[in-house]
Amino acid sequence: MTQTLLLLPGDGIGPEVTAAAARIAGLVAPDLELQDDLVGGASIDAHGTPLTDDALARAKDADAVLLGAVGGPKWTDVARDKRPEMGLLGLRKGLDVFANLRPAYCFNALVDASSLKREIVEGLDLMIVRELTSGVYFGQPRGIDTDADGTRRGYDTSVYTSPEVERVTRVALEIARGRAGRVCSVEKSNVMETGLFWRNEVTSVHQVHGAGVELSHMLADACAMELVRNPKQFDVILADNLFGDLLSDEASMLTGSIGMLPSASLGIEGTPGLFEPVHGSAPDIAGQGLANPCAAILSLEMALRWSLARPDAADRVMGAVAKALEGGARTRDLGGSMSTDQMTDAIIDQL
Template identity: 60%
Template sequence: MAHSLLILPGDGIGPEVMAEVRKVIAWFNRNGMSFEVSEDLIGGAAYDVHGTPLTDETMASAQAVDAVLLGAVGGPAYDSLDFSVKPERGLLRIRKEMDLYANLRPAQCFEALADFSSLKREVVSGLDIMIIRELTSGVYFGEPRGIFPDNEGGRVGINTQRYTTDEIRRVARSAFELARRRSNRVCSMEKANVMESGVLWREEVQTVHDEEYPDVELSHMYADAGAMQLVRWPRQFDVIVTDNLFGDILSDAAAMLTGSLGMLPSASLGAPGPNGRPKALYEPVHGSAPDIAGQGKANPIACILSFAMALRYSFDAGDQADRLERAVSDVLASGLRTADLMGPEGGTPVSTAEMGDAIVARLES
């Protein structure tokens, strides 16, 4: 059975890192799997051609395929555009219209890179945690919002933190289901001590646990305490579930535990479709890095690991995802390094394409 993939390389280094993912996909196509790959434009690349960061036709294609792979969007060339057509609006539209409510952000420290973290090796060695961020509600989407004149000649900025029972329960279920495939532990983070939305969040997560997932260990923590614990002793966590705002902050903090944004993949998942698979978008955490675009300096590993997440969560190919992740780990252990991974201990410098080739060669062996 062929799996359908829509590739959206995007801007900056997006096309370069996606070219290396295509090599990996081609290897799997030669070795027992079948992927039908299409490609289209998003972000600044789409604006340059169509005057919009995402066309209706591309949006329809994203809805129709089994999974979407994204490179990166944005860049200073588009900073002066109206907010409504900035490159990032294309990404936000996909997330919203596909209803990708669960954002999975792993923070895994490969042993060969343990010294790249700003924390001590003994703190991050063996780190493997997953942060699940609610992605389509909360303070980023709540109404009312805006900047308004006040009664004293000034202005007031308003954003509304809003969650419903259903919005909380569905992302909680995602966290519990994922925990069952890992170490069976979930920590839910909010600010129930000062926010009513946090009280609701804690109560609804607890209800889902008690009624549907009593076998999973559940703990609760205030989000600010969670941030402290992430940099104090991150290995205490397995799966963390939290709201949109806190997830944005906590996942970026966790990202830096691993040493380089060039190593971090992500998945945004929605509800299962008629085929039982969730709507899904996979993308590296890093940005478009226009300052190094076209120079062969970009690290393709985050994008390659995003495809590994697609294997695991969209195509029920966990063994193949493990194989790809092992290939990445082995290549790093051999000392090969893109520019962002050249630390004080050195290594063998390689280009974007050479790193991709090395990972494919390791898959072959």
């Protein structure tokens, strides 16, 4: 049966890097059916909403979804529930992609592009597994109110259930079995009830499902420090929605540029995954052909590997990116001068 990859380019540099990934897909998986739709600000402009019911339905029917980026200053004054970012959150919730995989590996050719010393990042290869559909980003109640005495207050609620923690923990354990066999779960159990709940639930899941995997725990602020002190101590880091968001962005800079980092968001087996570069929409360089396409291309690599069951094609993409970098291919964020298209051409040359 023909497999379908739905492209949601989004805003800012999203259309540019998604187009680059589509060019690669056409070479390594020419039988893959590519479709496209709108999300984020582009969808607001066209339909008045950041995610239409039709676009979500098409995402659910696809075998995998590749998203570019959403957001930008154009939509700053839009009501919060209609902002471009709500399209992304709606996709995550609608697809029920509860496990966000953010690898942080340092290509040999980019060791000296990192802001950390060579000995700290050379050979770095870790995976952050972030819970994606619950926690403080989705908990209720939330809002901004004014008390009777005129005092304004803003509040969000962090909520987790046992099944939500169990399913993402089992993903982290399974991934660790294919790596070095270590999971470090991070939270703030010293000051947060949900942190203590998270630690207890992860421990319980490990006791039942963690055979062959070593489990450790670390406070999130300590983990942030250790990521820049000794990142190679980690194999798989498991975190809730908030801390996973923060730590994965920190880890991205260990590799030389956030423009190199892909991500995968997975649900239950047999459902489409959502794949997207970690970088944002970068409106300051949008439309100028300056964006690094590697994160989007490597997000395609993850889609080929994790949702489309095409590991050979995924290996070709990974190898081509590595060889292009070894050959000196660099966009501006990596200290070079190549345009988006030129960087893509360099990778295609290796294919």
